[in-house]
Amino acid sequence: MMITQLGSIFGEFQVASIISGKELSQQILSELQSEVFTIKKELNISPCLAVILVGDDPASRVYVANKRRTCEEIGIISKAYDLPASTSMKELLKIIHELNNLTDVHGILCQFPLPSGMSEQQAVMGIDPAKDVDGLHPLNVGLLATGQPKFVSCTPLGVLEILKRYKVETAGKQVVVLGRSNLVGRPLSILLSQKEWDATVTICHSKTRDLESHVQRADIVIAAIGQPNFVTGEMLKKNAVVIDVGINRLASSDPNKKGKLCGDVDFEAASDKARLITPVPGGVGPMTIAMLMKNTVLAARLQNCSQPIKNGF
Amino acid sequence: MMITQLGSIFGEFQVASIISGKELSQQILSELQSEVFTIKKELNISPCLAVILVGDDPASRVYVANKRRTCEEIGIISKAYDLPASTSMKELLKIIHELNNLTDVHGILCQFPLPSGMSEQQAVMGIDPAKDVDGLHPLNVGLLATGQPKFVSCTPLGVLEILKRYKVETAGKQVVVLGRSNLVGRPLSILLSQKEWDATVTICHSKTRDLESHVQRADIVIAAIGQPNFVTGEMLKKNAVVIDVGINRLASSDPNKKGKLCGDVDFEAASDKARLITPVPGGVGPMTIAMLMKNTVLAARLQNCSQPIKNGF
Numbered sequence: 231m232m233i234t235q236l237g238s239i240f241g242e243f244q245v246a247s248i249i250s251g252k253e254l255s256q257q258i259l260s261e262l263q264s265e266v267f268t269i270k271k272e273l274n275i276s277p278c279l280a281v282i283l284v285g286d287d288p289a290s291r292v293y294v295a296n297k298r299r300t301c302e303e304i305g306i307i308s309k310a311y312d313l314p315a316s317t318s319m320k321e322l323l324k325i326i327h328e329l330n331n332l333t334d335v336h337g338i339l340c341q342f343p344l345p346s347g348m349s350e351q352q353a354v355m356g357i358d359p360a361k362d363v364d365g366l367h368p369l370n371v372g373l374l375a376t377g378q379p380k381f382v383s384c385t386p387l388g389v390l391e392i393l394k395r396y397k398v399e400t401a402g403k404q405v406v407v408l409g410r411s412n413l414v415g416r417p418l419s420i421l422l423s424q425k426e427w428d429a430t431v432t433i434c435h436s437k438t439r440d441l442e443s444h445v446q447r448a449d450i451v452i453a454a455i456g457q458p459n460f461v462t463g464e465m466l467k468k469n470a471v472v473i474d475v476g477i478n479r480l481a482s483s484d485p486n487k488k489g490k491l492c493g494d495v496d497f498e499a500a501s502d503k504a505r506l507i508t509p510v511p512g513g514v515g516p517m518t519i520a521m522l523m524k525n526t527v528l529a530a531r532l533q534n535c536s537q538p539i540k541n542g543f
Numbered sequence: 544m545m546i547t548q549l550g551s552i553f554g555e556f557q558v559a560s561i562i563s564g565k566e567l568s569q570q571i572l573s574e575l576q577s578e579v580f581t582i583k584k585e586l587n588i589s590p591c592l593a594v595i596l597v598g599d600d601p602a603s604r605v606y607v608a609n610k611r612r613t614c615e616e617i618g619i620i621s622k623a624y625d626l627p628a629s630t631s632m633k634e635l636l637k638i639i640h641e642l643n644n645l646t647d648v649h650g651i652l653c654q655f656p657l658p659s660g661m662s663e664q665q666a667v668m669g670i671d672p673a674k675d676v677d678g679l680h681p682l683n684v685g686l687l688a689t690g691q692p693k694f695v696s697c698t699p700l701g702v703l704e705i706l707k708r709y710k711v712e713t714a715g716k717q718v719v720v721l722g723r724s725n726l727v728g729r730p731l732s733i734l735l736s737q738k739e740w741d742a743t744v745t746i747c748h749s750k751t752r753d754l755e756s757h758v759q760r761a762d763i764v765i766a767a768i769g770q771p772n773f774v775t776g777e778m779l780k781k782n783a784v785v786i787d788v789g790i791n792r793l794a795s796s797d798p799n800k801k802g803k804l805c806g807d808v809d810f811e812a813a814s815d816k817a818r819l820i821t822p823v824p825g826g827v828g829p830m831t832i833a834m835l836m837k838n839t840v841l842a843a844r845l846q847n848c849s850q851p852i853k854n855g856f
Contacts, residue, residue, distance in 0.1 A: 367685070368685030368688075368689055368691075369682045371684075371685035371688050371689055372680070372681030372684035372685030372686070372687075372688065373681045373685070375685065375725075375729060375733070376684055376729075378664075402750050402751065402752045410736055412688075412690065416688060419736075420688070420729070423732075423746045423748065428748075430745065430747055430748070430750075430752070430757070431746055432743065435736065435743070437741040438743040444743070
């Protein structure tokens with residue numbers, strides 16, 4: 231159902247199946263909706279996410295609106311904290327600390343980027359790790375890195391969920407992660423080489439020499455470098471699985487292309503080589519919000535269960 | 544001075560230079576001795592390490608004795624907490640918490656393994672991250688993983704110090720780390736792929752297929768899997784740098800070999816291929832204790848400086 235054949239088979243020629251992050255995220259959200267219902271009934275609480283937005287960055291506004299709407303769709307209470315760009319770091323931390331102490335708030339998300347002059351690091355460190363549904367607090371990153379993950383940041387979690395639900399075998403496979411960001415490349419490279427996934431992972435970045443040779447031997451390529459169409463079809467091994475985390479806006483002189491969203495992978499060319507590929511948009515993107523909801527539900531459970539429960543993935 | 548030529552040059556034939564962790568660690572300890580002297584004078588405090596030993600594991604006794612002796616040699620006060628094997632987890636945690644609150648104790652080390660039935664994870668989580676000179680607390684691992692390291696565990700730190708002091712270029716180089724342990728392989732693979740080191744790192748483990756092909760392309764091989772003589776000369780690329788973290792005791796029927804220490808690398812064969820290699824014993828081992836001292840000095844400074852200082856490496 232979720233696998234779309236791009237075209238038919240002509241002799242040797244077969245194009246990749248396309249992963250629908252849109253459909254998959256809808257399925258997960260519907261599962262989470264049932265879980266929220268159960269939590270309300272069993273624990274007599276309503277999972278609640280506080281979303282802090284500082285300033286008026288237009289892209290951030292859109293992201294935050296999406297997150298809040300998705301909360302409502304599945305029965306999670308969303309508390310909005312829209313603060314002016316003039317907010318001081320001290321004021322922001324005061325609000326975060328108040329939210330840490332509210333027992334009916336289970337998750338806290340502070341939308342980044344913050345206005346210039348404010349410290350994202352301080353904001354992250356201020357959030358109670360038990361409410362850090364974005365998985366950015368160093369304690370949560372450390373739990374992840376030592377094989378005891380609790381809150382994993384949402385995009386890596388979305389990628390893992392795609393691999394799991396599309397039954398992509400990772401054990402013993404060569405995974406090449408392009409990009410070493412704290413948000414995506416780093417946590418994914420750590421998780422995929424742990425026992426649960428058992429892949430052999432190479433993490434590539436701007437200083438990597440002969441990057442093509444690494445991509446060429448990869449059974450699974452994860453691109454998270456923020457460079458439009460960086461991964462070409464020629465770089466890929468036949469039948470590779472390609473996960474494109476990039477979301478770039480094309481700056482083209484062609485008015486049909488200008489402003490169009492594209493990933494880090496040349497989708498059309500890559501589709502001829504890959505076995506399975508995520509599109510941009512509609513691939514990893516929708517999974518990220520779904521995983522934020524998943525983490526919020528997990529946080530609500532963990533804060534209201536005397537029994538330790540298995541973590542979310 | 545610290546590089547020993549194993550033999551002379553016969554035409555094309557050249558054997559590896561041997562890294563002396565013993566000499567290097569002595570040099571570092573002597574530097575630290577001066578720093579301890581300075582700290583005593585400037586800050587009017589004596590750096591102090593509390594070493595907890597539970598039970599009577601003979602190997603642990605030896606390690607702990609070495610650590611305490613090294614403390615004394617360079618002027619660090621060593622507080623001994625030798626507890627019987629019958630100590631309960633609750634009692635251990637009580638002692639750890641007391642040490643957390645003592646302002647004249649700057650570092651806390653709990654020697655592992657703990658007697659069976661005790662939780663090492665709980666012990667680690669109990670130590671104040673500011674006194675976690677072993678760098679095992681998830682908060683410290685998370686700081687490391689997000690590029691803001693404070694206390695890095697001692698063996699990885701020792702390996703990095705070797706690479707730095709022997710001027711091994713890592714930027715753009717291919718590093719293959721064998722082993723994914725929380726103690727060695729994991730932190731090293733993370734650190735070496737960060738901006739400060741800029742290597743392209745592949746982490747291999749028991750589920751890696753065709754491990755030889757990874758080792759073969761490596762400019763730097765770091766072996767930390769605990770299997771005697773696992774890395775053969777044939778596996779290595781010519782002129783590779785080989786860091787052997789393994790410490791294994793040979794179980795041989797030959798009385799001359801039985802009980803002898805050896806690493807994860809077949810030292811003699813590897814020396815013919817490598818450019819630079821660490822022996823076992825006398826390579827990484829002595830560096831580990833030196834780095835424990837370094838972390839203790841860093842902890843004493845951080846706890847007594849109003850000014851934030853650059854971390855130890």
